[in-house]
Amino acid sequence: MKTELKEENNELVMYFEGRLDTSSAPEAEQAVVPLKESTGRNIVLDCSKLDYISSAGLRVFLSILKSAKPKGDHVYIRGISDSIRAIFAMTGFVNLFEFK
Numbered sequence: 001m002k003t004e005l006k007e008e009n010n011e012l013v014m015y016f017e018g019r020l021d022t023s024s025a026p027e028a029e030q031a032v033v034p035l036k037e038s039t040g041r042n043i044v045l046d047c048s049k050l051d052y053i054s055s056a057g058l059r060v061f062l063s064i065l066k067s068a069k070p071k072g073d074h075v076y077i078r079g080i081s082d083s084i085r086a087i088f089a090m091t092g093f094v095n096l097f098e099f100k
Contacts, residue, residue: 001016001017001018001019001020001021001024001027001028002015002016002017002018003015003016003017003027003028003031003032004017005031005034005035008044010041010042011041011042011043011044012034012035012038012041012042012043012044013043013044013046014031014032014035014043014044014045014046015046015048015049016028016045016046016047016049016050017049017050018049018050018051019050019051019052019053019054020050020052020053020054020056020057020060021052021053021054021056021057022054022056024057025054025056025057025059025060028057028060029060029063032060032063032064035064035067035068036063036064036067036068038068038073039071039073040071040073041073042073042074042075042076043064043068043073043074043075043076044075044076044077044078044100045061045064045075045076045077045078046078046079047077047078047079047080047081047084048078048079048080049079050079050080050081050084052083052084053084053087055091058087058088058091058093061075061077061093061097062093062096065096065097074098075097075098076097076098076099076100077097077098077099077100078099078100080099
């Protein structure tokens, strides 16, 4: 799993690459700390190079959402593959997030 944080158009964009699963979730959790600490900017989770997401990875995404919502920030997911979208649909996460 690789992550990269960029600022684009006054949004924070986190790029995920590889597999976000039980073994990589702790590293991803550390990588997303700046997203959780941010205020006043939208957050984009770019999944265009994400191959797989497990329940542990979904918890990482949910923790970002839970920290952003009380501040009035939005969390968008973009570049999601059909297989990952199916996981989001199966778990109900498709109703929690906004998609670009």
